[in-house]
Amino acid sequence: MTQHFDLAIIGSGSGNSLVTPDFDDKRVAVIEGGTFGGTCLNVGCIPTKVFVYAADMARDVREAGRYGVDATLDGVRWADVRDRVFGRIDPISEGGRRWRADGPNTTALLGHARFTGDRTLTVDLADGGQQTLTADQVVVAAGAHPVVPEVVTESGVPFHTSDTIMRIDALPERLAILGGGFIAAEMAHVFASFGVHVTVVARSSTLLRHLDTDIAQRFTDLAREQWDVRTGATVARVEPGSGGAGVRLHLDSSAVVDADLLLVATGRRPSTADLGVEAGGLRLLDDGRIEVDEHGRTSAPGVWALGDVSAPYQLKHVANAEARTIAHNLVHPDDLRRLPLEHVPSGVFSHPQIATVGLTEAECIDQGRAHVTKVQAYGDTAYGWAMEDTTSVCKLVADPTTGLLLGAHLMGPQATTLIQPLVQGMAFGTPVRDLARGQYWIHPALAEVVENALLGLELDAPA
Numbered sequence: 001m002t003q004h005f006d007l008a009i010i011g012s013g014s015g016n017s018l019v020t021p022d023f024d025d026k027r028v029a030v031i032e033g034g035t036f037g038g039t040c041l042n043v044g045c046i047p048t049k050v051f052v053y054a055a056d057m058a059r060d061v062r063e064a065g066r067y068g069v070d071a072t073l074d075g076v077r078w079a080d081v082r083d084r085v086f087g088r089i090d091p092i093s094e095g096g097r098r099w100r101a102d103g104p105n106t107t108a109l110l111g112h113a114r115f116t117g118d119r120t121l122t123v124d125l126a127d128g129g130q131q132t133l134t135a136d137q138v139v140v141a142a143g144a145h146p147v148v149p150e151v152v153t154e155s156g157v158p159f160h161t162s163d164t165i166m167r168i169d170a171l172p173e174r175l176a177i178l179g180g181g182f183i184a185a186e187m188a189h190v191f192a193s194f195g196v197h198v199t200v201v202a203r204s205s206t207l208l209r210h211l212d213t214d215i216a217q218r219f220t221d222l223a224r225e226q227w228d229v230r231t232g233a234t235v236a237r238v239e240p241g242s243g244g245a246g247v248r249l250h251l252d253s254s255a256v257v258d259a260d261l262l263l264v265a266t267g268r269r270p271s272t273a274d275l276g277v278e279a280g281g282l283r284l285l286d287d288g289r290i291e292v293d294e295h296g297r298t299s300a301p302g303v304w305a306l307g308d309v310s311a312p313y314q315l316k317h318v319a320n321a322e323a324r325t326i327a328h329n330l331v332h333p334d335d336l337r338r339l340p341l342e343h344v345p346s347g348v349f350s351h352p353q354i355a356t357v358g359l360t361e362a363e364c365i366d367q368g369r370a371h372v373t374k375v376q377a378y379g380d381t382a383y384g385w386a387m388e389d390t391t392s393v394c395k396l397v398a399d400p401t402t403g404l405l406l407g408a409h410l411m412g413p414q415a416t417t418l419i420q421p422l423v424q425g426m427a428f429g430t431p432v433r434d435l436a437r438g439q440y441w442i443h444p445a446l447a448e449v450v451e452n453a454l455l456g457l458e459l460d461a462p463a
Ligand SMILES: Cc1cc2nc3c(=O)[nH]c(=O)nc-3n(C[C@H](O)[C@H](O)[C@H](O)COP(=O)(O)OP(=O)(O)OC[C@H]3O[C@@H](n4cnc5c(N)ncnc54)[C@H](O)[C@@H]3O)c2cc1C
Pocket: 010, 011, 012, 013, 014, 015, 031, 032, 033, 034, 035, 036, 037, 038, 039, 040, 041, 043, 044, 045, 046, 048, 111, 112, 113, 114, 141, 142, 143, 144, 162, 183, 271, 274, 275, 306, 307, 308, 309, 313, 314, 315, 316, 317, 318, 319
């Protein structure tokens, strides 16, 4: 029997937060084909950062001798770290599922949904049944999933993605990571800090090539000191390791990489393949995302999309912000808000940590924009001395005429926290002069790196 809902949501990640009090008197279906709570909670931001924190701790112990504090790392109890992570997350996921299943106005449908007509969905339920439903409004919040190159899938050799690597039973001796982006950088840090020999195989000439060129190059140089980094490398063939255990990657350079485990981190594709987008009247962009307008409306009337399935950034804070906007738009058709896609920052929780917002120097050059830059070393501030830092930087890009920041790119301890006043300055249009001089910066906090970078920008009207 077809059920009718006021709102049907595909995906329980950021989609789950659409059920605001505005829907208290409405019927809402939340449909989830995987683990309730989505990527960030179960296999993404949250578990990775718990591992990263433990990895940072292990590194700090190893490096304590630099500061005259002798310490040795006695060991890493992988199973304890893993169980601490999932012992916390799994109950949250299950609680979220129950909350929706038992909610007064919500129904949780566990299964894969696809459009079979205008605002009509058929759900292949996990328990074997099938449910068809219609809804006045549908939100597609189906996220993205890992892409695995054919050279790996066709080899038949077992591999991990970020969906599985965090639940392994024991640390391997050697881990090969294919890809040079966010996940590769974070996982290489985690496993190497825990004592695993990590090899990163990346196609591009630097890791994290989406970053400012200076930062990407500096990061890659530091990565080479920690991990076996093969840049400009393509995997030509994958086969089992000797004796059938592990994996052997043959690179196009004819070099080989032997490892006990393979982690594939070669990007994530919007989950639209089995979504029945044609039947639902949804148009896709060339890169596979669902096309949405500035308010989050798809090409199908009454159907909205948010997060990784449609957004230009695969970031949780973007998915959340879009969910807040669409939660408003669903109930205020005459007062639509725009998706907030300006000044989007991101962080890479690797070693070193990286944070970035706005334009890179190269983008300014490409766009022919007048700009000035300042690279401020952490090591030239008092707290940087305390840290014996020789590699960390805050690089700013600004418009010399307007005196506004165009971009900020930090690499080093606490980069993801230090960048926040700069994100705020850009979001509120605060001139560099006011950011630098219009407020106190605590002395001798690490934030003086940011203060000095602002003061060092050579603007037409100096700070
Ligand atoms: C390892 C890793 C680390 C990350 N770390 C960070 C970080 O530190 N900071 C950050 O900002 N971002 C991070 N991200 C990205 C972040 O997790 C995503 O941007 C965010 O979770 C996307 O949210 P979403 O709601 O769009 O999709 P998801 O949370 O992926 O939710 C989509 C849900 O829809 C379900 N679904 C899909 N298709 C269907 C269907 N047809 N029927 C029913 N259900 C369906 C899926 O099972 C899934 O549960 C990380 C990602 C990964 C993989």
